[in-house]
Every structure is written in structure tokens, then in C-alpha cells.
Amino acid sequence: AELEGKSARMLYFTDKEFKRVGEEKYTEILATGRGSVETQFKKKDGSAITIILSSQPLDISDLSKGVIFTVVDITDIKKSNQLLEETTAKLKRAQKVAQLGNWSYNVENTAIECSDEMYHIYGRPLENSMTYELFRSWIHPEDRALLDSYMGKMLQMTPGQPMDALSYRVIYENESIHWIKVTLEAEYDEEGKPQYFFGTAQDITKQRNDQNTIIENEKKYKGIFEQAAVGVARLDTAGKLLEVNKRFCEIVGYSTKELLTKSFQDITHPDDLAEGHSYVKKLLDGDIKSYSIKKRCITDDGGIIWANLTVSLVRTIDNKPDYFIAIVEDIHELQASEERLKFSLEGSGDGLWDWDIKADEVFYSKRWKEMIGYAENELSNSVNEWKSRIHPEDTEQLFSDVTAHLEGKTDNYRNEHRLKCKDGSYKWILTRGMIVSRAINGTPLRMVGSHSDISERKEVEVLFQKTHSLLTKLSDTIPAMIYQYRLYPDGSSCFPYASIGIEDLYEVTPEEIMSDAQCVFDVVHPDDLAMVADSISKSAETMTLWDVEYRVELPKKGLRWLKGTSKPEKLEDGSILWHGFIEDITDRKEMQIKYAQQAQMIEQTHDSVISTDLEGIITSFNHGAELRLEYKPDEM
Numbered sequence: 001a002e003l004e005g006k007s008a009r010m011l012y013f014t015d016k017e018f019k020r021v022g023e024e025k026y027t028e029i030l031a032t033g034r035g036s037v038e039t040q041f042k043k044k045d046g047s048a049i050t051i052i053l054s055s056q057p058l059d060i061s062d063l064s065k066g067v068i069f070t071v072v073d074i075t076d077i078k079k080s081n082q083l084l085e086e087t088t089a090k091l092k093r094a095q096k097v098a099q100l101g102n103w104s105y106n107v108e109n110t111a112i113e114c115s116d117e118m119y120h121i122y123g124r125p126l127e128n129s130m131t132y133e134l135f136r137s138w139i140h141p142e143d144r145a146l147l148d149s150y151m152g153k154m155l156q157m158t159p160g161q162p163m164d165a166l167s168y169r170v171i172y173e174n175e176s177i178h179w180i181k182v183t184l185e186a187e188y189d190e191e192g193k194p195q196y197f198f199g200t201a202q203d204i205t206k207q208r209n210d211q212n213t214i215i216e217n218e219k220k221y222k223g224i225f226e227q228a229a230v231g232v233a234r235l236d237t238a239g240k241l242l243e244v245n246k247r248f249c250e251i252v253g254y255s256t257k258e259l260l261t262k263s264f265q266d267i268t269h270p271d272d273l274a275e276g277h278s279y280v281k282k283l284l285d286g287d288i289k290s291y292s293i294k295k296r297c298i299t300d301d302g303g304i305i306w307a308n309l310t311v312s313l314v315r316t317i318d319n320k321p322d323y324f325i326a327i328v329e330d331i332h333e334l335q336a337s338e339e340r341l342k343f344s345l346e347g348s349g350d351g352l353w354d355w356d357i358k359a360d361e362v363f364y365s366k367r368w369k370e371m372i373g374y375a376e377n378e379l380s381n382s383v384n385e386w387k388s389r390i391h392p393e394d395t396e397q398l399f400s401d402v403t404a405h406l407e408g409k410t411d412n413y414r415n416e417h418r419l420k421c422k423d424g425s426y427k428w429i430l431t432r433g434m435i436v437s438r439a440i441n442g443t444p445l446r447m448v449g450s451h452s453d454i455s456e457r458k459e460v461e462v463l464f465q466k467t468h469s470l471l472t473k474l475s476d477t478i479p480a481m482i483y484q485y486r487l488y489p490d491g492s493s494c495f496p497y498a499s500i501g502i503e504d505l506y507e508v509t510p511e512e513i514m515s516d517a518q519c520v521f522d523v524v525h526p527d528d529l530a531m532v533a534d535s536i537s538k539s540a541e542t543m544t545l546w547d548v549e550y551r552v553e554l555p556k557k558g559l560r561w562l563k564g565t566s567k568p569e570k571l572e573d574g575s576i577l578w579h580g581f582i583e584d585i586t587d588r589k590e591m592q593i594k595y596a597q598q599a600q601m602i603e604q605t606h607d608s609v610i611s612t613d614l615e616g617i618i619t620s621f622n623h624g625a626e627l628r629l630e631y632k633p634d635e636m
Contacts, residue, residue, distance in 0.1 A: 167179060480501050
């Protein structure tokens, strides 16, 4: 009753919508005899409902007789569809983020449907239709048989039967290779035969590469662990042995099976347990990261060996103690040979020093003192006896080297410096040493080493530098290249020495060919390269003089003629070292070519050409003269 007699306009939200519906409705009625339009009606409370408005005229030939309207409320359907669209969009986004695509396969008509992300995963543009043949063409040729086999097993599936995942390679359009993992489940008809397959596909290239890297790293770790030249063991935080390598077993004399039933304490000398426990506590408390000590190990036969033990603690991600890594070096023979070493060093003329770092005192051997002109009782054990005699110019580098070793930055200490002698002169000293004892907190306690008099060697070096400088200056003034060329047994070669003249002859620097001679051979003329290589091989085989003229093509100067002469020398490692020089003979070669061309022209001319020396003696005549004078060359 509320609507009777009133305009249908009141049911619409806008005039525009009212007009649109009317036009579309009557246009469709005229075309098909009835009209159907989707729109929204305004309810009495002002809210909206989505409807399908259908129109059926009472008389198609006379619309003025009236039209019957049918209204169907599709609000809930629209909301469901909108929710479905939103869910589908979210699913697509989730699949894109997870790189997970989904697919279905209709057994009856072999139709394949794929999500958008499936095409992205397979590196292909969206296809209007998908077939098994097209899909199969994306698969790596070596994996297609695997896919065919998997497809056959799919079609033979029975209800309740699980199907394993399949991994295979696909080739993208850019020819890159990706690994894909496919999972599926089947839907069966009433007879228990597969009717539809639904599955997912995921790009697992990164996981596959990561897995291969892990496997490779594990192989490397196992190889390093087993082949290490030192004993290596992994222990739990209580000291129980979890893993040992072959060398560790050899050092202590137990088999792997026997050691894995023991703790590290079981094979440690009782007198050394307290020191080890102290270090372990500091490791667990985080006070130190590792420690290194000398200790005695008990072997399987009850014997004792000295070992150098280095232990570090591996922690979990949340910084909790996980396990210990122990490195064991057999130093039993080293301990026994310390006295022999001391005797041999003294006998060789080297001086010994032993620095008590905490007390800042040094033991200087008799030879150490004699080296700088002092008797044994003339110097005290103060470290200043050494420091005060260091040449001022050498002090900074020397103490820098000492500090680096004390701080653990170098494995050993080595320095060359000048030391003042009793008579006021200076001697060059090579000093070498290393820390042999540290406190529990890692502080260096003791450092030992040797002094060697290298004054004569330094004098030779100075003389050599002067000689080398003179030779360089002389060679740089020669318009040629003085060089050494070395050919190694494996075929590689280099120029250990080349004068500056190489820059003019080959347009390369001496530094460029010091480790590899290839850039020199790169500019040899292609027609001469084989000849040059053969001449080098022949000289190496026969140890005869290398004397060759050849052409080079230079980036700046173009074609040039070179002549090389050098003498080979065989070295102990089987290498051949040539000493010689190379010069530019381009001008001479061009003159020779010019003379040859002129001689050819003279010989071929029909005119008579006769040459004589200053005394009138005929030295040559051409073919034209021979024809006209009727003389033979030997007659003239």
C-alpha cells in the first residue's frame, strides 16, 4: 500500500541510476522481448539491497498496456562473490610471496588449469590454454622421462594411496635453470579411478643450492677433519669425547671406538688436570675465547707423551655453551730435542735469548754477548742491555714487530736491525723468536729466540743494489732490450728481468711480463708466431744459441722487425733461463727489402746494366747486358 501509485524513482538512490536501468531495460525488451538489469534498491530504512530487476511486457506489441516487474534480492550472493574475490586475491598474493603455485588436471579431457603464480614459477607468460605437451616442453630434457614416469604413476593411483613429491628442473625463457617441487592429491570417481588431480608447485632452487652448499661444506669439513696433520677432537661441555680424527687416535694410541667411551680427563695426566679445569671454567664463563697449554697425555699402554693443547668453545645461537674443539699436537720429540736445539744453535754461531716478560729480564747466551764484543760477565740480564743498543732508525719497526707478536697478530717474531757493538760500530742482526708460555688469561709470560749476525749479507745486498742500479742505468741507455726469459717445465713462461727498452720494443712494461710472458707473444705477427715458438723449443732442447728475426704488430707503432739473441741455461727445477738482448731492426730490414726490390728491377729491365768497382773490374751485369753482349756471367 505504501508503494501503490508512487513512482519507482523512489526506490533508486540517484536519478542517473533510475534512468540507466530504464534505458537498458527497455532496450533489452525491444531486442529480446524481456529485460533483466542488476541494480540497487533503497529500502525504507535507507539501506541498500542488490537486486536483479526482470521485466516482462503484457503485450510486446504495445508496451503501454503495462509491464510486469520481478525483483530478486541477490545481496547475499554479491557479498559472497565479493568475499570470494577478496579471498582469491589474498590467495594469489600469498602464493606470490611464498612462490607457491597451484594446478589441477582433468583426467577425462586432459585439461590443465594453473594459477598465475604457476606461470611465474615456471618463468613463462600466461597462457590461454595449457596442455601436457606444452607443460612438458618447459622441463629440462634430462628430466622429462622422470616427469612421464611420475604421470604414469599418478594415473594408477588408488584411494588412500599417498604420492611422493617430485623435484625436477625447468628451463626459463632466459635459459636459466630452476628446481621445482610438485605435490598432489587425487579425487576419485565412484569406481575408485582418479578423476581430478590437485597440486602445488614451488620454486626450490635456493633451498636446493643451499642444500648442495651444506653437503659440500660437510664434505670439506670431513676431509679437513680426517686429513688434518694434528689431532682434532670434539667434546661436550663435560669433557666427553664426541668425535675424534685419525691423527688424534695415533697420538694417544687408542682406537676411535675406545676414545668415544672416554672423557678428555681420562687421558690427561693427573698433575695437569687442575690447570685444564681452570681454563675450561674461564671458557664457559666467557672470560676467554680459547687457550693453549702444554700437557701430558696418558697413552693406551700407560705411557706419557707431551702435547700442545689448544681448546676453543663453540656456542649456540643464543650464546649458550655447545661443545669444545680441541687441537692436539704431539710435541714429545720437541721437548726431548730442546737441549739438542740449543746446542746446535750455539754451535752454528747464533746467539740465544730468553725473555721473562713479567720480570722484564732476559737471559743472553755467551754467543749473544760475544757477537757484539762483550765478555759473558760484562752484561746484565736487563732487557735494556738490548734496547739501549738498537740503532735509532730501526727502533720503531722493531718494537712494532715485537708488539704484533705479543698481541697474537703474528705466529712468530722476526726483525732485521742494527745493534751497537762495544767498539761503537754497528752490526746487522737477524732476530727471530716466539712466545712459548702464556698466563691463564692469555698474557705472554715468556719469549725465546735467536740472534744471527747478517752484517756480511747486508754488505753484499748493498753492493748488489749498487751493481743493479748501475746495470739498470746502463741498460736503460741502450736502444735495445736486455732480458732474462724463463720457460717452466709446464710450458708457462715469464721475463724475470727486462730493461726499460721493452716498452719501446713491445709497448709493455717490465712489470707486466715479470710473472707471465703472454702479452709479449700476443703482439708477435701471426705469420711468425709458430716460427718463434719452434725456435725457442729447439734452443731449449739443444741448449744452443737462440738467434731469430721476426715481426711484431704493436698497438701504436704498427709493424716492426725485431732481432733476438740469447743463450740458454738449464736450472735445477728443469726450467730454461735465457740471457740476452732484443733490438729493433726495422730500418735495416726495410733497407734490405728496398735493395732486393731494386736488384729485381735491374735484373728484369731490357736495358744493359753493368756495375764495376773503382778499378774498373766488372762486379755484376744484368740479363739485358748478357743478351746484347752475348757473354755469360762466368765469362765476365
